[in-house]
Amino acid sequence: MIAMLLFQWRLPQASNFAPMVDRLFDFILWFSIISFLIIVVGMVFFLFKYWRKKIPEDKSAYITGHTKTEMSVAFFLLVVVMVIFYWGWIDYKAMKTAPEDALEINVIARQWLWQFQYADGKMLTNELVVPKDKPVSLIMTSQDVLHSFYVPDFRIKQDVLPKMYTNVWFVANKTGPYQVFCAEYCGTSHSQMLAKVKVLEPDDFEQWQMTGELPEGMETKVAPAEASAAVSGAAASTQGEPLAEKGKTLFSNKGCTACHSVTGAAGVGPTLKGLFGHPVELVDGQKVNVDENYIRQSITEPQSNMVKGFQPIMPTFKGQLSEEEINALISFIKSLK
């Protein structure tokens, strides 16, 4: 037990970010330990060395300050803080920019469960299945309040907000199930808002995508019938049509086709062909890059980012589309290369 504490006090390192985060953590930890020792040992040493009893008559000199020493200590500490800042900034940048070829999965958080929506139409509850050694990018939003997606073994934690998307990515490099927590207090059953990330060998992942079967030891535990998924942290999965297909159907059912072409021809509204990932000029002359958040905002609050050269006639679809449906529409618009 003590040996475990001494040698295994660190959490498992199961993603590309884990060694990175731990290195910086170790640096700060050891710097603090060494500084602490230098200060405390020095203090105790001088305490005994200048004990009054030993030199009864002498009074110590009254020192008002020593600019050189003070400035060099301050400068040294400034350098250390800058090193920590720069180091953290580099790591942070790496954690913020997902590679282009990442597998994208939509995450919808709500009181009190996690839903994972795959491009092929799979929808999992409280269970995220990913391949080993491949970058996975999560595009996350919340249906109600603030949540936070936290996987300690991956060293990732990202707030999940209503009305917008936040992103986190990782490469899981060890197979196995890992615990997901919600790290933002979100109401009564916050502590039950649990999920598992299941990291599979690439072959097993392909197999799972086709058949829905998980390899031995990774099977989903079926929840007792009376416990609903919403409060028990139980997992469930369904297979629907591919996300972009679903989006295409919605696009005509919701009447988007009346104003938007997907072929490149401008209509009452701008064409949505080749929109994603490109800059758009707004009425105020501002140029913005089209990402998931931009499209989401265009659909729910069309007048908040008016495209230059068009009239403010797009009706708002706020409250008329579920998070799943907005994800599907975005997936469809993304596919219009």
Ligand code: HEC
């Ligand atoms: C009545 C016509 C109309 C309908 C219906 C309509 N839109 Fe629009 N839409 C517009 C106009 C006009 C603009 C450009 C002005 C603006 O930004 O609001 C626009 C802008 C957009 C943009 C930003 C385009 C860009 O080039 O930046 C997106 C994305 C969008 N609409 C998606 C949709 C979706 C999805 C639907 C269906 C759920 C829809 N629209 C329904 C008229 C419409």
Ligand SMILES: [Cu+2]
């Ligand atoms: Cu939560």
